[in-house]
Amino acid sequence: MWVYEKKLQYPVRVGKCDPRMAKYLMEQYGGADGELAAALRYMNQRYTIPDKVIGVLNDISTEEFAHLEMIATMIFKLTKDATPDQLVEAGLGAHFVNHDSALYYENAAGVPWTATYIQAKGDPLADLYEDIAAEEKARATYQWLIDITDDVDLQDGLKFLREREVVHAQRFKEAVEIIKEDREYKKVY
Amino acid sequence: MWVYEKKLQYPVRVGKCDPRMAKYLMEQYGGADGELAAALRYMNQRYTIPDKVIGVLNDISTEEFAHLEMIATMIFKLTKDATPDQLVEAGLGAHFVNHDSALYYENAAGVPWTATYIQAKGDPLADLYEDIAAEEKARATYQWLIDITDDVDLQDGLKFLREREVVHAQRFKEAVEIIKEDREYKKVY
Amino acid sequence: MWVYEKKLQYPVRVGKCDPRMAKYLMEQYGGADGELAAALRYMNQRYTIPDKVIGVLNDISTEEFAHLEMIATMIFKLTKDATPDQLVEAGLGAHFVNHDSALYYENAAGVPWTATYIQAKGDPLADLYEDIAAEEKARATYQWLIDITDDVDLQDGLKFLREREVVHAQRFKEAVEIIKEDREYKKVY
Amino acid sequence: MWVYEKKLQYPVRVGKCDPRMAKYLMEQYGGADGELAAALRYMNQRYTIPDKVIGVLNDISTEEFAHLEMIATMIFKLTKDATPDQLVEAGLGAHFVNHDSALYYENAAGVPWTATYIQAKGDPLADLYEDIAAEEKARATYQWLIDITDDVDLQDGLKFLREREVVHAQRFKEAVEIIKEDREYKKVY
């Protein structure tokens, strides 16, 4: 089980009300390679992955929920002072008439999140490569987001998140080696 | 952010290996009214609900993740000693060839979870009625699950979860009253 | 069975050609809480709801189809004089290349309608809370739509529809009480 | 708008409680080529089809809702005396834990209905060929359903519905000719 702690993993600041950018950040809230997808993917795989790497999945899954909260906070801050007309103007009209300023698990185009974005095969190597790919894809998304904003406060948070994905990818690559060594070892004895 | 504590909210026991029942429990793992849907629905609404009821959403959301973990543990225990042939025989063949014994966010028919099961409108009363309905629907699902198993150990866990949904529904109904009173109060002064 | 009567439940007028507003109205045509979702939800629940409330579901379901027709008429009137270029300009380019000026059951973002928006549990209270929530959510959507148009003719039709949702929510709340009383009564004798 | 008349278009009888067959009939309730798809497809196209064929779409759409009601009645009669265990045994376990005995817009495999099954292009010939194809596909589904039941009462209702699809296909083919002649005529003068 989890215990909620009322703080963010890393401080979230935004330089200005910018609903257009909020729209694009939704990609990392409810998109194919976003934080929801990441958190749920690893949380789900914990039950059938070998014991030696359960900890990695558990740690990273829990951290991804903290990232999801950071993205939610960014979107909230970027839109909270916007009028309905400003939301419409920024391309958030379809979102507004359905959700007002509420968050929703959808990507930047408004497509609702689906579990078909993620996978669990029961095979440890297949699952870990799925996870490495997930982190590489999330890293790319953060890069595209950083590329289209000049809000340095927002960029700071996004760069932190991008770096975490790089670290996670590395940890999953190490987990692949652990599994492979373990198999070699078992073959020898 | 959340901190993981390595324990279950309530002990999960099962009386026997029963993959057929595991298949039906997936409804509460990745189905329309399951624990994933509940946890994500409330977590998402926290940002735009009035301050007075954020705590309710936060508490219940966090608890629903603990319930999701209980359901996952039940499914794992009901299937861990089953051979591939037993999984196929139990109606889990389609699940097996895609996921082996791994968990996946899908309902009992194998339909992947989708965010379209849940909603957030930004309107506090609409969101709270969405939440009440969610709890009433989850209660019903637990009832149908209890109706088709005679495993008393499993029933014990399912009854605990059903009761929690009743309690949550009650808390959301109280939250509706808090919002309404607040509006009345504001009209008076 | 149903008999078609060639008239609208309430007159639909629009003040001007406004394809941008037509796009947002699609939310109530083919969106999560739109009239199609409402009509189909209640029509479907009639078979397993207790006799005492079948009439309510039947009446409201039939009326929601009339509302769907009103929304369709609004969208048609708001777009019928628009050129392809005007549709593109108004954010309807993606709709145009797929459907020209035809209607389609999709929300304002262009996501096709899915039955996962609605539910039927067989449990009368769960189903009625589902219905109350649906009406509250539809009410909210109408509010957001009214908020972003200054076409008083269109607002008139939208306000009529919003009021009907309030009335329906009330009728479903009464139905909940009818079911509860019935259960109490059965317990006593 | 529509007026509900409390009668079926054609009497529905079933020879026995047969939940297995009810499961397969769901294909015509909420499947790709089922009655819901047909009714909604034609109802939606009425706004942009040429005046000369609006009546055909309107009539057939209204009739398809009556067919949907017949299918619903068949499913209800085939399952109403079944116990939960019998539903599970008949392959309806996944349906039961989600919906009890309630109906739901899903196909025989449990996949929820989606508007992506249908189309509206704004082009009259394209839309009418879409409709002809729809009727031919529904005819085929009725044939496959008739092939797997030996309940003569149920077959009687299914044969009536299959015949209606053949008639509808014919009417849509005539509508194609009306549109084509009209275009020729316009070219001449």
Added chain:
Amino acid sequence: MWVYEKKLQYPVRVGKCDPRMAKYLMEQYGGADGELAAALRYMNQRYTIPDKVIGVLNDISTEEFAHLEMIATMIFKLTKDATPDQLVEAGLGAHFVNHDSALYYENAAGVPWTATYIQAKGDPLADLYEDIAAEEKARATYQWLIDITDDVDLQDGLKFLREREVVHAQRFKEAVEIIKEDREYKKVY
């Protein structure tokens, strides 16, 4: 099996960098009536269609993949010189943050391709009417696309593709006659 030949079926030229038009062309890449849908629909039906028309399905399916490649090339050429800011400006922001300039099987609104757009019934006439409808719908989409661009180079390619759909529709109509004659013949002897 297939062998790749490094050439396009018909030369693809575009007059200018035009990411806005690239967005709309995605409808024919990954939309309901696009080239992917066409190619996969016919390829899939080959196994159960009568021998006499397998060749038609095989030829047209293979050609549709060549069309898909032409559309991909058009989109690539229309966007390759665009900066991220230009993509955002052209309404491709949601696409950019998810896919950068990569292609993806989605329609112009960003809805991912789904097999529910296509059908296979095993009944030869139903399947061929499905195919005729598909070609008529694709023809309409090409018309709407031609209507909103004034790039004569691009129009040239789109007109070629539109004509091919007309030819394919004709061939499928002939196949319907072949099947019908065959059935008559079989009845006579």
Added chain:
Amino acid sequence: MWVYEKKLQYPVRVGKCDPRMAKYLMEQYGGADGELAAALRYMNQRYTIPDKVIGVLNDISTEEFAHLEMIATMIFKLTKDATPDQLVEAGLGAHFVNHDSALYYENAAGVPWTATYIQAKGDPLADLYEDIAAEEKARATYQWLIDITDDVDLQDGLKFLREREVVHAQRFKEAVEIIKEDREYKKVY
């Protein structure tokens, strides 16, 4: 463009009519990690991947279509002598009433194929890790399929396909190294 050659990449034999196994093979026809997903994923990425690895994507994509054809042939052979009753008995009843014996792009549970199973990010490393993961997941699926059949003829074809996935994964891993080296080289000069 592609040219069709009327032969299979590898001979497909099956030992007996076995519709139950046909149902599970659908996972590799239209499932998340099946051959359709593989072929379309690589075909789509060719436009934005660096020149040095386009050939790898093109070759493997074309080969995956040949694999798709092999799977289709297996399913066809496993079901062609089955009666409707035998299909129903084998768990293919839902498939039969919708598609008769025709193939369809769905997984073993009957969920239609969706492009959300695959991804293209524009970032070469992210895309190649996506591809490695895809091959590892397909390898796992073939293993689960081999595990539940004792038809040695069918196993022979499945083992061939599993081996091809291992080879493809290796080629994608090499492509990762090529991209990385290229980046290093560019940094040096």
